[in-house]
């Protein structure tokens with residue numbers, strides 16, 4: 001799926017080695033890769049995240065970064081499955097029995113332009129592997145994040161607050177997550193601001209706990 005080597009499914013051993021290269025210590029709370037072990041990390045000391053834990057399958061760098069960009073921006077939807085399997089492997093280790101699986105939503109504008117929500121495709125693999133229900137339309141992204149990439153870390157976190165809300169369905173009620181552990185799925189977690197803003201909205205829907213996972217961290 002990555003280098004063109006013939007294989008029934010997924011990534012070859014050489015590509016997997018590259019994806020999981022540079023094993024490094026991670027923060028026990030937010031899953032950030034650290035130069036030296038420490039708990040909690042600087043980010044967690046500065047920010048009260050709304051999720052209880054965040055984890056990435058591998059470091060968002062090198063081959064994995066290239067693959068995630070090809071998947072999301074290059075419309076290479078065939079990468080959804082092998083990348084989804086990396087997310088599912090992680091979910092099995094970190095959060096095997098969630099009450100619900102919820103992908104991070106993208107804006108309506110991006111959805112129309114891209115045609116798919118990359119986080120939703122990954123969450124499908126996770127929910128299928130765990131055999132747990134997925135709620136792809138639980139959250140709505142209220143406004144565009146603006147030039148998030150150019151903001152400082154503190155700016156990104158402030159900018160993301162209030163960015164997500166429970167989606168009000170045309171018919172019926174939004175899902176009730178009361179007392180549930182919700183597993184939030186995204187393609188990448190960088191500052192944790194987006195995941196934390198989603199987790200806050202899920203807690204407003206009654207979630208007792210939110211664990212966030214992504215393929216890249």
Ligand SMILES: [Zn+2]
Pocket residue numbers: 001002003004005011012013014015016
């Ligand atoms: Zn390969």
Ligand SMILES: [Zn+2]
Pocket residue numbers: 027028029030031032040041042043044
């Ligand atoms: Zn941390």
